[in-house]
Amino acid sequence: MKNKRFGLIGLSAPLCLGLTYMIMSAQRPEYSFLTKAVSELGSLDAPNKWYWNVFGYILPGVLISIFSIGLYQSMAQKTSSRLPLLGIFLSGFFMAISGIFPGDFEDRTSTTMILHTVGSFGSYIFFLIGAFTYPKLMRESNYWKSVILLSLTLTWLTIIFGAWPFVFTDMPGVGQRIVFSLYFLWIALHAFKLYNYQSVIK
Template identity: 65%
Template sequence: MTNKKYALIGFLAPAIFWTTYFIMANQRTEYSFLTKAVSELGSLDAPNKWIWNIFGYIVPGLLIAVFSVGLYRSIVQEIGSKLPLYGIFLSGVFMAISGIFPGDFENRQSTIMLLHSVGSMGSYLFFLIGAFTYPKPMKKTVKWKSVVKPLLLLTWLTIGIGVWPFVFIEYPAVGQRIVFLLYFSWICIAAYTLYKNPNTKYEAV
């Protein structure tokens, strides 16, 4: 598959996520982006929960996993650590897992809620692994060196926004939306840079 095809797959992930989010959120008058978690669109008691879980988490997660393969092949030109690949790949896989197991917000100690949380937290933690290990190989390539600082900035901002619920107690969910925005911005910048690279076709790893 070519760089451009991998890049388009990368662009599709945030496009599908945000389109599904705005459609689903606007269908529920009681749903507030200020106080409700994104996952509550697909919670066990939510109407049309599988629409959100499939198109909000599972499909975007799997697209990110596929995109991560092309991203790694474009950046890493020599044998080295595969942590960048594993990080972004597993971030997508765990996002999909969070959709397979809908959150039970009425019983946060339940097994299904635990599995949902593992998917959500796992997706973010693996993203950090990928995002913090990519700068080293990126700096070795002229085409990728210019995006190292913007991507690192986005990564650090996701960590900084983690204090949002403790500072803005009345609007705890806004911080989560910002983190999603930063996360998908990282994916979009990487996808755009990949799209501009030569239209190389890769063989299987």
Template identity: 25%
Template sequence: MGSPKLSVLGLGGALAPILFSSVTLVGAYMRPEYSHLDNFISELGATDTPNADIMNFIGFIPSGLLFVLFAISLLLFYARTTLAKAGTILLIVFGLGMALAGIYSCDPGCPPHGSPETTIHDQISAVTFISAIFGIVLLGISFKSSTPFKKLRNYSILSGIVAAILLVIMIDSFESRALTGIWQRLLLLTIFLWTTIIGSSIYDINKDW
């Protein structure tokens, strides 16, 4: 069991979405041609594009590290079963993947085929989303035996399922690039809302121990 002081790490699950979303909005505002409807968020950090460093070094990397801290808080306070530990490890992978996506940025426009860095970025992104989805589902199932989170079991499993559906829809839109940005944002919203609720709960439950 972790120190109650470390429960503040759980707030990473709430702070990361706020930071990432804010930087995305700022980055998009600085590019009048950018479309939230159709463009990937990664395009804001694409190699050699205007203000890419803002998206990568203020958005992707620190947000990813905050998600890692959030996952560590789960590991410290609640990951007692193999299922819970597996889900937590997948969330750590999710956070690291987000940070790495800011280091290995895609080519301008994030084309399906491009430089080696683009290939790495795409592979990291795939692993990142899949890890988050499976991590949420596994933790949701494990919440059945966790008194503090038992009431969030069904919500967690449903969140994972919804995120999986949105990921499939997003991938299906890659060829046309129609509404790809919307599907990606809805996918992230589903994940971000879950991390916010769980992270805030970790802090609230443990802060006064």
């Protein structure tokens, strides 16, 4: 039952962000997914910015951090490295930080914009640390090793599509949304596997 609870918590993170994004972006006809950053839904001058920052960044970040504990416990042995746990946990933590400090896109040197940027980049960097170190733990489990290839594929794709804004400079927002989608697909994949873990091993 513990694994199911952690699995549901993990699955609720992408669901929360996805629904919030659809609702908030639909209310902004001038908001273009081609050119606008996702964070601009919660920027300092955005209408209803705290709805986005709370339900788009802070709450999903907290849910991911909680989920990371259950994911690690389902695989780790006493001597296991804690890098996978710390990576995904801090990824969620820094995502919440990026919501606590809304981006100021009119003044990119402002304190709130710097902290927002630290939160955004920190979330992604720690995700890479967690996502690239989990396969070592997965190889120790017959249940988890079946998802290694897909897990690493999603991780590498976030890096590949991270270069999108430098190649397609007229529509940088598309690349960011692809990376966001791949990140949350990684969370959803592992959360789904965790949810089913107990029933499979019985």
